[in-house]
Amino acid sequence: MKLPDIDFNKMGGLVPVIAQDSDTGEILMLAFANKEAVKLTLQTGRAHYYSRSRKKIWEKGASSGHIQEVAEVRLDCDNDSLLYKVHQRVGACHTGYYSCFHKVIEKNGELRISGKKVFNPEDIYKKY
Amino acid sequence: MKLPDIDFNKMGGLVPVIAQDSDTGEILMLAFANKEAVKLTLQTGRAHYYSRSRKKIWEKGASSGHIQEVAEVRLDCDNDSLLYKVHQRVGACHTGYYSCFHKVIEKNGELRISGKKVFNPEDIYKKY
Numbered sequence: 001m002k003l004p005d006i007d008f009n010k011m012g013g014l015v016p017v018i019a020q021d022s023d024t025g026e027i028l029m030l031a032f033a034n035k036e037a038v039k040l041t042l043q044t045g046r047a048h049y050y051s052r053s054r055k056k057i058w059e060k061g062a063s064s065g066h067i068q069e070v071a072e073v074r075l076d077c078d079n080d081s082l083l084y085k086v087h088q089r090v091g092a093c094h095t096g097y098y099s100c101f102h103k104v105i106e107k108n109g110e111l112r113i114s115g116k117k118v119f120n121p122e123d124i125y126k127k128y
Numbered sequence: 129m130k131l132p133d134i135d136f137n138k139m140g141g142l143v144p145v146i147a148q149d150s151d152t153g154e155i156l157m158l159a160f161a162n163k164e165a166v167k168l169t170l171q172t173g174r175a176h177y178y179s180r181s182r183k184k185i186w187e188k189g190a191s192s193g194h195i196q197e198v199a200e201v202r203l204d205c206d207n208d209s210l211l212y213k214v215h216q217r218v219g220a221c222h223t224g225y226y227s228c229f230h231k232v233i234e235k236n237g238e239l240r241i242s243g244k245k246v247f248n249p250e251d252i253y254k255k256y
Contacts, residue, residue: 002237010180016144016158025153030144030209042235052138075239076228077221081158083229093205100204101211107170109130111203 001039007080008035014050015082019060019092022071022085028092029100031060033082038073045070047084064124066090091118129167135208136163142178143210147188147220150199150213156220157228159188161210166201173198175212192252194218219246 008015014032021028031049033041037057040048047060047068061067068086075082093100102115136143142160149156159177161169165185168176175188175196189195196214203210221228230243 001235004231004233004237004239018146018155018158020153020155025148027146027148027155027211030146030204042233042237073233074229074242075231075233076158077223077225077230078228081228083155095205097205100206100209101202102205103132103203105132105170105201105203107129109132109170111132114202 001042003035003038003042004075005079006035006038006075006082007078010080014052015080017049017082017084019047019068019084019086019088021088023087026099027101028068028086028088028098038082041070041084042073047086060092061089064090064094066092066119066124068092094121096121129170131163131166131170132203133207134163134166134203134210135206138208142180143208145177145210145212147175147196147212147214147216149216151215154227155229156196156214156216156226166210169198169212170201175214188220189217192218192222194220194247194252196220222249224249 013034017033019028034050037048037050051058067089072085091098096117096119097115098118104112104114141162145161147156162178165176165178179186195217200213219226224245224247225243226246232240232242
């Protein structure tokens, strides 16, 4: 499978990827992917990313079970950002929230939590 | 105004910012912001970003008129990505589409356009 022209050069081999709930439109997370991760995503139908800290490809949910089944992959006008529209199992955030974007920055700079917890992260991650 | 703890260090002073239509949930674009651009966004209520190529802050729509009125700013769990929920005037993409993410990558790697054109870019950008 040959990928279309995607500009991985601007970020040293990576592009930012937005994961969006394909049913509700809610934004779940932002991560990064390299060429191989994008190919794996298209081939398997499950969201794959590249971890900048661990320096390797990871499949979302591989250890937690909270996988993302990919309904659609989109590319932006400049060919340097991707969008995965996904069916999220359980929740996307490692803190237990459905979405990683659960903190609102108010006009005065203060933070307010806005989102729902869908699992207890201690149940999932206590083994690490 | 004091910003909350945002991790600008991972990307040399920048964080990726997703712009999402606050009414429909459609994702409009992905860009980057530095600290000053985030402050300007919160203070003015209009989306500001930082251009990596031009190396300066820009207000979306400053030349085209296609501004983004910001309804809400959100921060993710790791404090290294932002979400602007916006009211988009006319269209977000410089190519004339409402959203920058108007190209679908099919499973075989081929591209398919999926999106609506809402203006003729030649009417806006011919002066540049």
